[in-house]
Amino acid sequence: NVPDPLITEVQDWAMSFGDGVDASPYGLPIQYESDVVRRNVEWLTADTTSSINFTPIHALDGTITPQGCAFERHHSGAIELRKEDYRLMINGLVDTPLVFSYADLERFPRENHVYFCECAANTGMEWAGAQLNGAQFTHGMIHNMEYTGVSLRTLLTEAGLEAAGDLSDKWVYVEGADASSNGRSIPMDKALDDVLVAFKANGEALRKEHGYPVRLVVPGWEGNMWVKWIRRIEVTANAVESREETSKYTDTLEDGTSRKWTWVMDAKSVITSPSPQAPITHGSGPLVITGLAWSGHGAITRVDVSKDGGKTWETARLAKPGEKMALTRFYLDTEWNGEDMLIQSRAMDETGYVQPTKHQLREVRGENSIYHNNCIQTWHIMPNGEAENVEVS
Amino acid sequence: DRNIAGFPENPPVMTAIAAPVVSSGLIGAANASTGAGEGKFGLGRVALPEEIAAWDVDVSPDGTGLPVGSGSVEDGEMLFSEGCAVCHGEFAEGVGNWPKLAGGEGTLANDDPVKTVGSYWPHLSTAWDYVNRSMPYGNAQTLSDDDVYAIVAYILYSNFLVEDDFVLSNENFLEVELPNADGFIIDDRAETEYTIWRTEPCMENCKDSVEITMRATVLDVTPQEEAAAAQAAVAQTAAVTEPVAEAPAAEAAAVVAAAEADALDPMLVAAGEKVFGKCKACHQVGDGAKSRTGPHLNGIIGADIGAVDGFKYSKVLAEMGGTWTHETLAAFLADPRGFAKGTKMSFAGLKSEDDIAAVTAYLASFQ
Numbered sequence: 001n002v003p004d005p006l007i008t009e010v011q012d013w014a015m016s017f018g019d020g021v022d023a024s025p026y027g028l029p030i031q032y033e034s035d036v037v038r039r040n041v042e043w044l045t046a047d048t049t050s051s052i053n054f055t056p057i058h059a060l061d062g063t064i065t066p067q068g069c070a071f072e073r074h075h076s077g078a079i080e081l082r083k084e085d086y087r088l089m090i091n092g093l094v095d096t097p098l099v100f101s102y103a104d105l106e107r108f109p110r111e112n113h114v115y116f117c118e119c120a121a122n123t124g125m126e127w128a129g130a131q132l133n134g135a136q137f138t139h140g141m142i143h144n145m146e147y148t149g150v151s152l153r154t155l156l157t158e159a160g161l162e163a164a165g166d167l168s169d170k171w172v173y174v175e176g177a178d179a180s181s182n183g184r185s186i187p188m189d190k191a192l193d194d195v196l197v198a199f200k201a202n203g204e205a206l207r208k209e210h211g212y213p214v215r216l217v218v219p220g221w222e223g224n225m226w227v228k229w230i231r232r233i234e235v236t237a238n239a240v241e242s243r244e245e246t247s248k249y250t251d252t253l254e255d256g257t258s259r260k261w262t263w264v265m266d267a268k269s270v271i272t273s274p275s276p277q278a279p280i281t282h283g284s285g286p287l288v289i290t291g292l293a294w295s296g297h298g299a300i301t302r303v304d305v306s307k308d309g310g311k312t313w314e315t316a317r318l319a320k321p322g323e324k325m326a327l328t329r330f331y332l333d334t335e336w337n338g339e340d341m342l343i344q345s346r347a348m349d350e351t352g353y354v355q356p357t358k359h360q361l362r363e364v365r366g367e368n369s370i371y372h373n374n375c376i377q378t379w380h381i382m383p384n385g386e387a388e389n390v391e392v393s
Numbered sequence: 394d395r396n397i398a399g400f401p402e403n404p405p406v407m408t409a410i411a412a413p414v415v416s417s418g419l420i421g422a423a424n425a426s427t428g429a430g431e432g433k434f435g436l437g438r439v440a441l442p443e444e445i446a447a448w449d450v451d452v453s454p455d456g457t458g459l460p461v462g463s464g465s466v467e468d469g470e471m472l473f474s475e476g477c478a479v480c481h482g483e484f485a486e487g488v489g490n491w492p493k494l495a496g497g498e499g500t501l502a503n504d505d506p507v508k509t510v511g512s513y514w515p516h517l518s519t520a521w522d523y524v525n526r527s528m529p530y531g532n533a534q535t536l537s538d539d540d541v542y543a544i545v546a547y548i549l550y551s552n553f554l555v556e557d558d559f560v561l562s563n564e565n566f567l568e569v570e571l572p573n574a575d576g577f578i579i580d581d582r583a584e585t586e587y588t589i590w591r592t593e594p595c596m597e598n599c600k601d602s603v604e605i606t607m608r609a610t611v612l613d614v615t616p617q618e619e620a621a622a623a624q625a626a627v628a629q630t631a632a633v634t635e636p637v638a639e640a641p642a643a644e645a646a647a648v649v650a651a652a653e654a655d656a657l658d659p660m661l662v663a664a665g666e667k668v669f670g671k672c673k674a675c676h677q678v679g680d681g682a683k684s685r686t687g688p689h690l691n692g693i694i695g696a697d698i699g700a701v702d703g704f705k706y707s708k709v710l711a712e713m714g715g716t717w718t719h720e721t722l723a724a725f726l727a728d729p730r731g732f733a734k735g736t737k738m739s740f741a742g743l744k745s746e747d748d749i750a751a752v753t754a755y756l757a758s759f760q
Contacts, residue, residue, distance in 0.1 A: 046490035047674050089440050097440035104436045129607045133615040158433050179533040181526035232448050240451050243523040247514050256502030262580045309603030313596045352591040389609035
């Protein structure tokens with residue numbers, strides 16, 4: 001037993017000064033955490049201006065995603081739009097078409113909510129088999145933030161919905177200000193329920209890459225509908241069936257027919273550590289298995305974890321009770337005997353929905369759906385503590 | 394629900410009394426707004442008809458929003474070749490990872506379905522709407538209505554859905570039916586999946602045996618971590634040495650950069666980097682730059698025109714001769730198709746002389 005010089009010898013940091021205040025007026029993570037960054041899979045897309053990168057979920061804990069490493073998805077690059085130049089129009093079947101400035105939006109009553117935003121294509125590369133080796137790449141098209149904004153209901157009420165008549169079959173078409181003109185149709189029921197026109201995330205202004213100064217938040221529904229740089233909301237009699245709701249974000253089944261309007265993100269979970277990018281480095285003994293669970297149908301009520309590829313399961317501990325359409329952190333505080341493990345997690349939500357296996361999903365949908373892959377993920381933990389992405393029988 | 398501050402039960406909304414409406418002050422007419430009604434705050438201003446016309450251009454499957462106009466397959470072929478083929482291919486077959494717009498009929502039930510306008514898209518309105526609002530990529534919203542009709546007509550032709558003498562217009566638009574119009578069903582997960590999966594899950598003896606059937610490592614397509622790790626190491630080393638050498642090193646770097654770049658104005662170069670954002674979708678510059686949709690641009694100033702090794706130029710640039718100077722590059726960037734009629738570069742040109750000077754300076758910094 002050799003005394004630890006980090007303890008027995010006086011270290012530099014215990015003698016001299018560290019940085020003063022203002023060394024970095026807006027701080028970045030300490031240099032030792034520089035590997036906790038978004039990453040891109042270059043071969044996925046033709047160009048980074050219409051592409052996606054991935055949240056380093058393997059290296060995060062808790063549930064709130066810092067904005068600086070929350071995944072980005074652009075269809076025509078992240079534009080720079082000043083608050084002064086921002087306009088939001090509401091038109092179509094409304095009593096009075098209106099234009100709001102950013103300052104106008106700040107004068108409506110505000111709400112705060114924590115919600116996850118998951119790209120419909122999250123885990124989409126895994127349909128035909130295990131492909132990407134890391135939770136960041138298989139499950140990192142997700143983030144979870146506390147949003148501040150005005151309810152869409154408030155803005156629609158301001159424009160007046162008498163002109164729309166019976167609201168039960170009406171829609172709103174929402175459109176962004178960037179060159180992609182990303183637009184989606186949202187049924188009026190949802191628009192009047194919990195959709196938020198948000199301008200702050202985690203307490204501060206939205207980042208450019210997340211739609212500064214204003215984006216739409218559509219709780220529990222696929223990320224493509226969360227239109228960034230939102231500039232127009234049109235009340236319509238029908239769905240516009242734009243490019244992003246017909247040629248993309250539709251799910252092709254085995255027989256070649258495709259599901260459209262698959263908006264809700266079903267219950268899903270993944271073990272973030274240990275995982276391929278977060279191996280076990282401490283040998284056998286006490287081990288914390290942890291991960292994230294979420295459901296677009298409501299709150300997560302239970303997460304089970306298997307260490308033997310799904311033969312037996314034990315119920316994990318939720319860090320706190322699940323919240324509607326928000327990430328839930330789970331922990332399984334366990335012992336590792338140093339042998340191979342096939343670890344899986346299985347989420348359940350308040351509607352009783354149980355996260356399916358990949359076999360179950362393929363049975364209904366085949367392998368060409370691309371979107372909405374919420375299957376149970378398996379990591380193979382090897383005796384040396386390293387992990388790999390596998391599929392099991 | 395984590396409702397930290399929900400919508401107040403009785404917000405201080407205005408009553409039915411007309412109230413002065415806040416206006417941005419930019420447009421006088423906008424002051425003639427409605428008064429606030431029941432449950433309203435009286436915020437915002439009335440959207441003017443011209444403003445609605447400028448932004449409300451989406452087109453629906455029933456033809457709502459479609460402007461009067463027409464375009465032929467013949468005109469569309471020329472427009473497509475000039476503005477679209479660089480990414481989508483001369484026959485709309487797609488280049489590299491860029492979308493294929495034609496072909497793929499009968500493949501939707503295959504292992505790798507080819508989803509194109511012809512094989513997959515249900516509505517022609519979607520094609521018209523997307524071309525009109527979002528194309529060409531990097532130069533969106535520059536096409537006239539007739540051009541959009543012509544390009545959509547050519548896409549139909551590429552999919553063998555119309556003859557070569559076809560003219561698409563707002564009059565015959567709804568007569569065109571796409572092959573996969575009936576290929577979609579509305580989300581049926583509630584019936585086909587939820588009823589099956591809302592059951593009490595198995596906890597013990599759920600399977601007899603478990604075997605690994607596939608490993609991601611076999612494919613080996615995961616981005617490698619070495620680069621990130623190396624960067625982290627560099628950052629740490631740099632941080633250790635920086636406090637001592639920071640100021641002189643920064644000065645030295647500035648001097649070297651200035652000398653190398655032939656006394657380029659750093660402000661101009663920085664401005665040019667921003668302008669280059671318009672070019673980046675197709676052109677790379679700097680360390681490791683490769684030719685992709687367009688040629689790489691390292692050392693472009695002083696290089697022979699149409700001479701980057703391995704890049705397949707349009708005939709006009711391949712045969713033009715001469716070199717790229719600040720002047721020739723400026724002329725090309727101001728009006729690409731005027732300078733080189735028939736160029737594949739689908740870029741309308743830079744309107745601002747300042748932008749041209751800036752981006753030229755930026756490119757000159759990569760000699």
